[in-house]
Amino acid sequence: MNVEYRVLGPLEVLRDGVQVPVTAGRGRVLLATLLLRPNEFVSVDELVDRLWDGEPPTVDRAHKTLQMVVRRLRMALGDANCVRTTTGGYLAEVDPDRLDLTLFRRLVAEGEFAAALAHWRGPVAADVDSPHLHREDVPQLVEELLVATGRRIDADLARGRSSELVAELQELTGQHPLREGFWAQLVQALHRAGRPEEALAAYERIRAHLADELGVEPGQPLRELHERLLDPAGVPRQLPAPPEHFAGRDRELTRLSALAIGGAAVVITAIDGTAGIGKTALAVRWAHTIAAKFPDGQLYADLRGFDPSADPVAPADVLAGFLDAFGVPGGRIPADLPERAALYRSVIADRRVLVLLDNARDVEQVRPLLPAGRGCLAVVTSRNRFTGLVVREGAVPVTLDLLTAEDATALLTARLGEERVQSEPDAVADLIAFCAGLPLALAVLASRAADDPTLTLRALADELAASDLPDSVETVFTSSYRTLDPATARLFRLIALATGPDISLDAASALDGRPRTEVRKSLQDLTRMHLLTERTPNRYSFHDLLRAFSLARSEDAERPAAVRRLLDFYLHTAEGADRLLRRSRVALTLPEISTGVTPTPLADRAAALKWSETEHRNLMAATRLASGHGLYQHAWQLPTTMFGYLNVRQVPSERVELCRIALDAARAANDPFAVGNTLHSLGNALSATGSYDEADDCYAEALAVRENIGHLHGIAVTLDQWAVNHGRRGDLKSARPLHERAVELRRVQGEPAGLTTALNNYAMTLVGLKEHETALAANEEAYATITTAGLDYLLASTLDTRGMLLAELGRISEAIATFHRALALPEDQVATSVRLVTLENLADTHLRRGRPADAVAVLREALRLREAQGNEPATVQLRARIAELGW
Template identity: 40%
Template sequence: MGGNAFGEFLRECRLSLGWSQDELAGRSGVSARSISVLESGRRLPRLSSVGLLADALGLDPRRREQLLAAARNAVAPLTQEPVATEPVSVPSGAVPRQLPGAVAGFTGRAAQLKELTSLLDRDDTVVISTINGTAGAGKTALAVHWSHQVAERFPDGQLYVNLRGFDPSGLPVQPAEAIRGFLDALGVPAGRIPAGLAEQAALYRSQLADRRILVVLDNARDTSQVRPLLPGSSRCLTVITSRDHLGGLIVSEGAHAVPLDLMSTGEAYDLLANRLGPERLAGEPQAVSDLIELCAHLPLALSIVAARATLSPTLSMAELVRQLRDVRDRLRALDIGDTSVNLEAVFSWSYRTLSDAAARMFRLLGLHPGPDISVSAAASLAGSPPGETRAVLAELVKTQLLTEPSTGRFTYHDLLRAYSADRARQEEPEPERLAALRRMLDHYLHTAHAATLLLNPPNDRLSLTGPEAGVCVDELADDEQARQWFTVERPVFPAAIDRAADAGLDSHAWQLAWSVTIFCIRAGHWAQMVTTQLVAIAAAERAGEPHGQAWSLRELGRAYIRLGRYPEAQDTLERALELDERLGDPSGQARTHNNLGIVCSAQGDHSTALEHGKSAYALFRSAGNRVGQAEALNSIGWAYSQLGQHTEALRYCEQALDLHRAVGSRHGEADTWDSLGYAHHHLGAYAQAVTCYHNALALFEKLSARHPQADTLIRLGDAHQAAGDLPAAHLAWQRALPILDDLHHPDAAALRSRLSDLNTSLQVFRYLRTITPDPA
């Protein structure tokens, strides 16, 4: 009765596709005679064959499980009493052709196809290739497409099995079941197949020993699942696809790894063009480019988008882009109602294989703003020790839910990020999410604050509350490590500050924004400063922390100065000064006066700049702030130079230099050497000016202060030009120009024009030297 139920179900599935028994046999590798006997109910199904039939029929997960259940019910009575079955003979030495149908419209992956083909020439060893990549990367499509391309190189046949290692059913194919299916396809009579796995594997290897067969093991769970299925003959070639790296096979069997990354932009475009036609894409090039980015270059996502566009011919690419813009709904926007190609479902098949600790880490990573994360930041998110965190992150990399693009930095593409964030919302209680977010922000805040003090030891410091329990603060030994940390983490800061403000952690928002300003100023990331300080000002106001608001206004003013937006800088700094005066903060007022002096000087109002410098000095002195006094003295000296009083400028700048050295302010020392160089230049002491400028440059280069380097190089060139040394001037300006270009600084155009004029002068100079007799 069970056999009849299974047979009827199988026949119903086959007829629904309009296939004959021969067609199903050709697609599954199960003989037409066996299918006929199974459908008649005269033979009980073998579970290994059922898997092959289900794959060939392309059943969705629900109907596949129904077919398997019918098969299990049919064979269950065997445990109680034997059932007579009609023997089905398969000819000895059968040539299996089990590859699934060729992939329609396959595009791209030229490098991987070439790499796989190169393995065909290795006939002195057992060749195993493992294609590994994240869910939806197209591993099966690549393996099947390549296998069809080279099938004729394997005249004794091709074996294929979907091992369902990451299947929605959660039931991977057992090695014994897969081997039984292969032995059936190879024509081994059932009576000759031993019961034990080891004996079955030995028989399987014996059957392949003298044959040239391609073996495709698709969707493997891990090394233990595939090892019994590997041929022992060098005449055979095995291709394995998996979300697992299968590192054990690389070590013990010498497997050749073929990592499958996301598609390139060109490959992604070709995929869409192949599915939709180039004409449809040509009309909306920007929308197509946006679609590729929103699909994270993931082949499955691109194929789903193409399917949606095919099903709705009137749907424009721009409308598809609009629907995918909201990252929280992106996965649902890519759902076309088929669980086998539903991204959320496909990702979940990997997620369900994780340990509890790895699953929790994956969820919490959805709270991180990206683009990548360090071990210590991940440890802070989870509140776990770094050693445990490394092991958990390694598990996520192993299952292709994360990648490690550089040592100790982990990331995933945007669609996995959306899935991770969704898992966090669904499975992590809100208090747990907020606690994890606070720990992560504590990591960035406390590390950034310590790093900025290393970059500029005499700098002001914030009164921070201690980090939460479980927070891992990076230990940085010196200013070089601090610069490296800031450089690597810089892309994280703007989003982390936004995330803090959105979560109501306003103190974290403005304090983190303040803690990264020294690095941003020196590295030239001024536009980023404007964005983050605007968020910081609002956050400090919401938090009821006027000191934070004044500090943030002042940093915003400094950013505007560097960008040449002087009216905005003036307004912002005047707001800061008013707040500083209300708070009775002399050092805050002094800093703001210093910055207002820079604004006035930049706009040619040097007398007002001098007054601001003197006000700053008096306020710093009343507060006992020696670092500030040194800065103010240099500002006063610079203002005197701009007013043409260069001897007076030297007097103030020399006092500033002594004080900067005494307090250990290397950046202030560099600034002052630059001011001294300017004063000596305009007093006609060109050699002294050049020496001062070189002293400034040596310090600026050590401090990675890029814009000050460019400014000093320009002034060094001016001094050389004034001294008549045109080649040295040309060299200095040439060094400055790429820095300004890289910073997108408006001074670059003027310097380029000066270099052009100097080039003309140099050509005339060199020509005159050729026609002027040597005095000797």
């Protein structure tokens, strides 16, 4: 027999799917009251109060009548009876899986909000006539319903279902006009559905309503949401500057502009793979004309599909940059490419975003980067025709042909002026023919002519015609290259040796070896002549045809010293940045810096972070360059100096790649210190990605190498981190002896910062082992060490650990006071990650004491920090937790 009980709607009892009749009156009130508190004792006095709605007859008569009601209810239910007699009262004994209310609550706890809400059939106990029940019991259940609904909507928003949620949220805000959570969701849904004016209007309605009804302003989350709508400062705007001189392509621009941009992917391809035909110029130009239609962001990536000096950019690396641009914390970016692509699509699914993927190699490089939302547009440029993208993804191919004579003339006119072009029509025709209609070649020629007003176009055409080079494009480049002064020509040859996506003025100065002012002038000359592109101020890049041209002319004798200078610049500047970003780090003995190299000065942590963010792709390229040139010390030290930045950015998969390069270089250099250091770093990176077994192997080998050379500091660090790795995988018993060895070695070394960290990590493991008193002793030693040595920056995490310990020991008041001490420390002494952990631990402790209001106040502060980080999933979870607590 299968019996089901239902209270989330009309009161029903089903036996094998057939409804069991429960007569109206006090029997239904009794059953509903008991089922709303399943498996809980309800006293006779309370039941009497319910059955007579607070006005019972004499006590004796009421009790006798209650017994009769119970008897009749049991008879009506028959073998579906769930009413049990207990001392002084009754209870409904039901299997939690047989009552819709308990099923609903379990599914909510599991995060299955849609399935939970499916159990609601209407108002609670809608057919039960009991004012007392509907006054006392039902409101709490309605609140649970609304909280679950809000959490389901949060999940749907995260999945990109904004448009379809608008109508539901408009109905919910109408039914619950003072519930700010639904209003915030409505504002978000409208904005993400491409209705920003309506989103702002919705905010104004709730603001006015709260002012009229309650005399208050909207709460902080809703106000901050409104501020983000008004000032979308965090929206990525990554498009390169539009081309300064652009002419022609009217037919292609007209076709592109006529496209319905409700999510179509536009592919711009070149005929027969021709390079230099103006794909990027057209794409960037058009992207700027339509950028306003994509207010949620414009993303750009040069995929370097045909770069002669570097491999095409991996889709996973591009995705990491795109997700970072939308504020996704590095720790949430998956290492696996399909998972990373799925997160990217989810993040922008309900946003209107333009994605420009420039210089793609093949379809496999592009597919993971394509958005899925109907409000997004992808523009892809490539030398190849992407037939597969057209067939599978419905891309619209726009094939660029050579410039027509009319368009080529317009380009030259835009650069040289109408009078000069019209005065020599025959020479113009010869120049256009020589350049074969390629915009890049025409731009280079036009720059040369513009640079020398005394040079007639006929003289330039005759010079080209006299060349003995078989390739006309190479002839064009050569004609401009030969006009360069020797120092500028040398710089042009050297810049191609830098294999990163671009190069800064400071790095170019180091590469060249001349003073910065002289190098800046040469860079300006190269830019003016269209041999380099200055995409952002003081940052320069090559077209890949020009990079290949430059590489073909670089001289073997000048390469080694130039590469060494460039690597010295990156390594010494990165070391300075890392010192500002990390307090605890391995002391490196860097190679002596080359003459003429000046590292970029970095004033503070913010400057270090900005420089690292700007240069990190170049630093990765420099690491590979160093390895390829046999500069193994640079190749293992460069990744080491990047760890401070990578820790902040939290992209462990990138760190794994760098560590593997560094380890190969350290082994090639036969440097045991470097091998031990890079093995340890690789273990840390692997542990952060969840590759615990491989991390174990690295730690074991690192420990053996460091013990062999007597590197005591390294031994202690490896022991401590190996123990942490065991803890992450849940093997606390194996972690303990490693912690104990690390702590003892730190004591012997007399290194207070290391001892504090080792003791704190040890205490956390002891908490997991339920050895609270021993853990407290370790934590107290860590605290004493901090106090003696003045290590203020380690105080917050140590106090947080102590608070957790005190809470576990039942010393709640002391725990709360300790958490408050940690949070009261100056901001520069408390990392945001530590502050967030402490806030959540404090909230848990308030709940242990039975103070949900205090817990909610703390969680709201954590919510503010998460929102500032842009961590949307964590923000959703915090909002849901606050809502669960009834706030």
